[in-house]
Amino acid sequence: MLDPISRVRRFNRAVTSAVGALDTSFLGRGRPLGAARVLNAIGHGRSDVAEIRDYLGLDSGLMSRLLRSLEDEGLIETTAHEDDARRRVAKLTRAGRREFAAYEALSNTQAKGFLDRHAQADALLAAMDLIASALTRDRIALDAMDPRSDEARYCLGEYYAELGRRFKQGFDVSLSRDPDAVDMRRPRGTFIVAMSDALPLGCVGLKGTDHGYAEIKRLWVAPAARGLGLGRRLMEAAESAARELGIALLRLDTNSALPEAGQLYRRTGWSEIPRFNDDPYPDLFFEKRV
Amino acid sequence: MLDPISRVRRFNRAVTSAVGALDTSFLGRGRPLGAARVLNAIGHGRSDVAEIRDYLGLDSGLMSRLLRSLEDEGLIETTAHEDDARRRVAKLTRAGRREFAAYEALSNTQAKGFLDRHAQADALLAAMDLIASALTRDRIALDAMDPRSDEARYCLGEYYAELGRRFKQGFDVSLSRDPDAVDMRRPRGTFIVAMSDALPLGCVGLKGTDHGYAEIKRLWVAPAARGLGLGRRLMEAAESAARELGIALLRLDTNSALPEAGQLYRRTGWSEIPRFNDDPYPDLFFEKRV
DNA sequence: GCATATATCTGACTTTAGTCAGATATCTTG
DNA sequence: CAAGATATCTGACTAAAGTCAGATATATGC
Structure with a gap:
């Protein structure tokens, strides 16, 4: 019925609003999205500041301020890189790990809720795998x-x-x-x-x-x-x-x-x-x- | 290998960055995303201002200013609703239709590029249909x-x-x-x-x-x-x-x-x-x- | 050792998005 | 027709995101 391009665009609309809903749920933890994203990047094992900046596509000034705000909250600590003192390495504090776990729980709950509402989760997961692979083929x-x-x-x-x-x-x-x-x-x-x-x-x-x-x-x-x-x-x-x-x-x-x-x-x-x-x-x- | 929730989250990461890339390409037309979204909503046939506001989830003040900025650019015209003079109805001018077509071309090019890179487009489209339907089941x-x-x-x-x-x-x-x-x-x-x-x-x-x-x-x-x-x-x-x-x-x-x-x-x-x-x-x- | 490159940080911005309290015009209901 | 409801607009804000030009410290190559 629909032509292929309209079908891709229908998909785009559907996922755009789903992604927006997850972002909104992240805001519920009282922290701007930018800071939340940095915290989550660190929680997922990206410790090198330059790597995080590159991954999130942030300006160095902005990145620096986001790190500072997370430090002020007591969620991360930064130290100099051991091989190159110009670079900084960030890691979560105990409070940071707790906060990161809360974001993880939000993501997991959202994912689980989506799966649970669907009677044929296998087909849904196979479709998600296929699309995720196509979108990240270069990686x-x-x-x-x-x-x-x-x-x-x-x-x-x-x-x-x-x-x-x-x-x-x-x-x-x-x-x-x-x-x-x-x-x-x-x-x-x-x-x-x-x-x-x-x-x-x-x-x-x-x-x-x-x-x-x-x-x-x-x-x-x-x-x-x-x-x-x-x-x-x-x-x-x-x-x-x-x-x-x-x-x-x-x-x-x-x-x-x-x-x-x-x-x-x-x-x-x-x-x-x-x-x-x-x-x-x-x-x-x-x-x-x- | 991955558990179902991780697979959903892998999918979320993949589409989040794809959606972000499309938004960025929209910014290339020199207009903030908010205004672009309103223009596109009007282009897609939503003429009633209240309906657009509801669809995009905007505050009435913000909506009003976005409409004004599109009017100042000469892309839209607003008139009173014929049955209810409190309501406003927006429609594209000739220049607005041209600008809308440019956004459409960006979306279509992105969609087509994605399909063209894939050797088995049928399977990809079927997967997209499935996910889009699951995400919009309530609609x-x-x-x-x-x-x-x-x-x-x-x-x-x-x-x-x-x-x-x-x-x-x-x-x-x-x-x-x-x-x-x-x-x-x-x-x-x-x-x-x-x-x-x-x-x-x-x-x-x-x-x-x-x-x-x-x-x-x-x-x-x-x-x-x-x-x-x-x-x-x-x-x-x-x-x-x-x-x-x-x-x-x-x-x-x-x-x-x-x-x-x-x-x-x-x-x-x-x-x-x-x-x-x-x-x-x-x-x-x-x-x-x- | 010195010039140059690199990573981060700071200060001083601008733009975008969003909020909220009225003001105004119009519609609906009794 | 009056009272209240509704749709939009305006002004006055705040917060978040992003930009850019230096400043500082450190590394690298000759």
């Missing part, structure tokens, strides 16, 4: 991580669950050649996770072998991050990690039930090769020289 | 409309498409007993559409018959509005319309492939009855005395 960081870390294991769990849904015969990881974690750690390989804030949105493993090539394994992009080019970014990161590790030849296997994966490989310089392992799941095999 | 209006109106036809088209997806054998409306539009118009019946802004989110038809009962037909809720209790609201509206029209007995048919519909009927006082028509699609029949 998605690709970090090398241990494949045994919580973030990596979360990604792998989601990846296996998705294979189970998409393969007609399901997916049992114990039947697949599960790569040893050590093969996906430096110096034999690596494991890369795409993180948006604290939310893992995708992963890829580079698994070293003793056969003169390394394998790309476990490429996964969260449903909330599809359409952002994250698969391509992860593959590029894996290939450049391979180059750094002195690996010249890469191979991977995949399944034709995952057409978007095959398409990505074909578009980015991979060539199809004959089967090179006896894993029961894959039916497509690729190779690329990097 | 969803149920309006009686002609079943031949654009809004009604849009709903029916979506409804048929969904039946086609959910019935194993598909759905061909020409095989079903398509109700005559006149039977879903007063005084024989009615057709109700749930509207959120200009987006239709659901519908229900009350179809008069000559057999001593009326039928509920075409109950549909858009995917973007599921979980908001809209199905129940639509049914209540249809039942109360029936009461108004002096109809005492209601019947409906549905299909067990739509379990959420059957559940809704059972929970709201409908009792299952034997088949009362020879439509090939339904396999469940209900009745309710209102």
Whole structure:
């Protein structure tokens, strides 16, 4: 009915008024919004004054005065940065932590109230994840991580669950050649996770072998991050990690039930090769020289 | 990985900064945000000063000054309301329409830029619709409309498409007993559409018959509005319309492939009855005395 | 060691937003 | 028609946000 642009603008109107309501609830604590924002930035772990100023987009004069007013309230303390005495570092006092917790409670209550009013919270959360990822796509960081870390294991769990849904015969990881974690750690390989804030949105493993090539394994992009080019970014990161590790030849296997994966490989310089392992799941095999 | 509340708050952070960016782009036109908002409200058809004030939540003094500043710029003209000379009515001048169009272009460019950067715009739009509907649920209006109106036809088209997806054998409306539009118009019946802004989110038809009962037909809720209790609201509206029209007995048919519909009927006082028509699609029949 | 760059702070502003108490004109109700 | 209600406007404020030009202290590069 509505055209796409009108639908985006309907969304904009809806969230603008919701955001305004949260700001108003923050004012209820008797402090101007500017000071509240600085306090919350510090509470969320931003201690460096220059970083806070940059994050909130404040003028240095204004920032200085907001810090002073929070200090006068006894909510923060500032000290010189240990490596550079020009910079200042702010931290919450005990009273500041209490006040920060009160703001957190307001935010959490608002969030919970929104979820509680909705009968199908899963669909709502999935939609929120998708939009938040799209809006912050430029801030998605690709970090090398241990494949045994919580973030990596979360990604792998989601990846296996998705294979189970998409393969007609399901997916049992114990039947697949599960790569040893050590093969996906430096110096034999690596494991890369795409993180948006604290939310893992995708992963890829580079698994070293003793056969003169390394394998790309476990490429996964969260449903909330599809359409952002994250698969391509992860593959590029894996290939450049391979180059750094002195690996010249890469191979991977995949399944034709995952057409978007095959398409990505074909578009980015991979060539199809004959089967090179006896894993029961894959039916497509690729190779690329990097 | 993240808990639901953190996911909502991640979304809040993401949209807060996006909304801020749009506001900043509005400032680029050299006018304070307050005045820009009033101008845009007038451009979007709100002419009554009291209505604008209420919509934007402004103090009457502030509102008056903002109107004066727009008048001084030559962007609007105000006249007395024709029925009530205390009230004022604002409208754009030629220059005002030009300036309004410039703000519209900024909003549209922002919306389009966001969509264009995303490879799967359909999923993104569906997510935005869902969230916008959840945020504005209290402003969803149920309006009686002609079943031949654009809004009604849009709903029916979506409804048929969904039946086609959910019935194993598909759905061909020409095989079903398509109700005559006149039977879903007063005084024989009615057709109700749930509207959120200009987006239709659901519908229900009350179809008069000559057999001593009326039928509920075409109950549909858009995917973007599921979980908001809209199905129940639509049914209540249809039942109360029936009461108004002096109809005492209601019947409906549905299909067990739509379990959420059957559940809704059972929970709201409908009792299952034997088949009362020879439509090939339904396999469940209900009745309710209102 | 000195010139230059950087991070923060202070003082002196301006603009924007918002509040509140009347004033004025008009409408509604009895 | 009078009394009260309502819509807008004006004047006189305050608070918050933001700007900008130095001042001060510290770091960095030659």
